[in-house]
Amino acid sequence: MRSIVCVTILFACLSAPAFPQDNPAHGKPVTVNIKNAQGESVGTATLTGSPEGVRIKLDIKNLPPGEHSMHIHQFAKCDPPDFKSAGPHFNAAGHNHQGLTSGDIPNFLLIVADDHTAHVSVVAPNVTMGADDHSVFSNGGTALVIHAAEGGPAGSPARIACGTITKPE
Numbered sequence: 001m002r003s004i005v006c007v008t009i010l011f012a013c014l015s016a017p018a019f020p021q022d023n024p025a026h027g028k029p030v031t032v033n034i035k036n037a038q039g040e041s042v043g044t045a046t047l048t049g050s051p052e053g054v055r056i057k058l059d060i061k062n063l064p065p066g067e068h069s070m071h072i073h074q075f076a077k078c079d080p081p082d083f084k085s086a087g088p089h090f091n092a093a094g095h096n097h098q099g100l101t102s103g104d105i106p107n108f109l110l111i112v113a114d115d116h117t118a119h120v121s122v123v124a125p126n127v128t129m130g131a132d133d134h135s136v137f138s139n140g141g142t143a144l145v146i147h148a149a150e151g152g153p154a155g156s157p158a159r160i161a162c163g164t165i166t167k168p169e
Contacts, residue, residue, distance in 0.1 A: 030129070032144055034163035036062070037081035042161050043118075045144050047136065053125035054136060056144070058110065060118040063161065068110040069147045072103035072124060076141030078162035086143035086162055090127070092134040102126040102134055103142070110146060141166035 032045040043060035058070075074087035090103030100106060105124045112118045128134045136142045146161040 028168065030165065030168055032163035032165055034060070034144065034146065034161050035078065035080075036161050037083075039080060042146075045163060047129065047165065049129040050123065053123045054127050054129055055121060055123050056105075057121045058118060060110070060112060062116050063112045063118070063146065064148070065112050065114050065116060067149060068112060068160075069149070069157065070105060070108065070110050071145055071147075072105075072127060072136060072165070073143040073145045073162075074103070075139075076143055076164040076166050078143055078145075078164055083143070083145055083159040083162040086145050086159070090136070090138075090142045092127070092138065100126065136165045137167040
């Protein structure tokens with residue numbers, strides 16, 4: 001009888017999710033509609049909290065083929081045509097992590113195929129979906145910005161698509 005109880009408890013522990021579903025730091029998934037400078041949808045990003053940060057699942061369409069950089073920016077504003085209203089990279093409380101701002105997504109290039117699509121997931125490690133200062137919902141929200149090409153030391157490439165990240169009501 002004792003072994004049955006132990007096996008039942010072990011099974012319950014192993015079948016439980018890795019983190020509680022109602023943990024506010026992980027939050028419910030949020031879908032971001034990403035638009036180009038003409039206001040046309042170029043896809044979606046679904047954000048989900050994880051122990052490693054925020055998982056971003058991208059389903060992109062109608063972007064120029066090639067390599068693009070993507071970052072989380074400071075403000076939940078995406079005014080076309082240049083999306084500069086999104087501000088600089090999100091930098092939670094001025095913290096830098098290994099030389100990166102909170103909005104940086106290390107070692108990630110969004111590669112859009114010749115058919116103008118991309119379907120990929122990546123984790124933004126220095127942000128959360130909670131109520132802390134590292135949350136993508138801080139100060140009313142943030143923005144997900146896609147740049148024309150990979151960023152480099154010469155400065156930030158043009159912003160070609162943007163979507164606001166705000167807390168669902």
